[in-house]
Amino acid sequence: DIQMTQSPSFLSASVGDRVTITCRASQSISRYLNWYQQKPGKAPKLLIYVASNLQSGVPSRFSGSGSGTDFTLTISSLQPEDFATYYCQQSYATPPWTFGQGTKVEIK
Amino acid sequence: EVQLAESGGGLVKPGGSLRLSCKISGFTFRDHNMNWVRQAPGKGLEWVSSITSSGSYIYYADSVKGRFTISRDNAKNSLYLQMNSLRAEDTAVYYCAREGAYGDSEIDYWGQGTLVTVSS
Numbered sequence: 126d127i128q129m130t131q132s133p134s135f136l137s138a139s140v141g142d143r144v145t146i147t148c149r150a151s152q153s154i155s156r157y158l159n160w161y162q163q164k165p166g167k168a169p170k171l172l173i174y175v176a177s178n179l180q181s182g183v184p185s186r187f188s189g190s191g192s193g194t195d196f197t198l199t200i201s202s203l204q205p206e207d208f209a210t211y212y213c214q215q216s217y218a219t220p221p222w223t224f225g226q227g228t229k230v231e232i233k
Numbered sequence: 234e235v236q237l238a239e240s241g242g243g244l245v246k247p248g249g250s251l252r253l254s255c256k257i258s259g260f261t262f263r264d265h266n267m268n269w270v271r272q273a274p275g276k277g278l279e280w281v282s283s284i285t286s287s288g289s290y291i292y293y294a295d296s297v298k299g300r301f302t303i304s305r306d307n308a309k310n311s312l313y314l315q316m317n318s319l320r321a322e323d324t325a326v327y328y329c330a331r332e333g334a335y336g337d338s339e340i341d342y343w344g345q346g347t348l349v350t351v352s353s
Contacts, residue, residue, distance in 0.1 A: 126295075159339040161278075168328055168346055169278065174339035212278055216338035220292035222268070222280040 127151050127215050131225035137233045144200040146228045148213035151194075157217040158196045160189055163227075164209045172211075173198065208232055235259040235342045237329045242347030249319050249351070255312040255329030255344055263287070263307040266332040268340060269314045271325035271349075281327070282314065297323075319351045 128151035138144050148158065156176040161169040171180045173189035176196060186201045200207055213225040241253040253269070269281040282303040283292045291303055302315040312329055329344040 157337065161340075163278075168343035169340075170343075171339060171341050174333070174341070175337050180341065214278075214280075214340070216332075219290075220280065220283045221294055222283070222338070224278040224280065227277045 126221050127154060127217065127223050129213055129215055129223050129225040131211075131213055131228050133228060134226060136228055136230050138203050138230060139233045140203055140205060142203045142233075144203050144207075144230060146198045146211055146213075146230075148191075148196045148198070148225050149194055150196075150215055150217075153193045154215045154217035156192045157215055158189070158191065159214045159216060160187075160198045161212045161214065162207075162209045163212065169212065203230070205232075235331070237331060237342060237344035239327065239329045239344045239347035242327065242349045244350045244352065245319055246353050247320060247351055250315070250317045251319065251349060253314040253316065253327055253329075253347060253349070257310045257312070257329075257331070260331070262305075262310045264334050266338070267305060267312045268330040268332065269303060269312075270328045270330050270340070270343075271323075272328070272346075273322075273325040276325075279325070283332075284312070316349070319349075321351050323349060324351050325349060 130149045158176045160173040163169040177189045188199050210227045210229045236258045238256045268283045284303045300318045304313045326346040328346045330340045331342040333341045
């Protein structure tokens, strides 16, 4: 199975900061990498699909990049509503799909 | 509006069984692959099982293989997860989750989740 490793696991940042979260796959997954945001007690929400495509309705301050094994989620200017946990997920070829362990973004 | 509504969660003893259901509305169910994803208390997301749009192909995580069975009824717009031989480590919120329609397999909609607690 493909393993997904996110870093950091925890991030403390201020409103207005530029934030970057990294996800690494244990083998090449082309561009089949998706990013989700989850707030406490809520279901995850799709932010970015196939590495860099912004899901409809997601603010443009979110962006994704990468291919192969290394991927990045960037929030250009952190807003109060962005404090949450972020997960990457690979959807290469066929299941099993795998998620990263999550990155919790908290207020500094 | 796309909606996915899980039901069937609850408290069950180790070794017991439970059947989760997911009723969908707001989209053409037969056009989408579907998944179950779970989240243990305070932990991350874990993919559990997938079923293709027609039901022809089914996949399971190793952790549930041989114990869980995914199925769907396209006529009833419903997804199911039969869970047998439940263990304490199966305790989690179980989400019904839809894949997008264009073959990239991103999960574009999630239900609100249903809590399964396995405890004596």
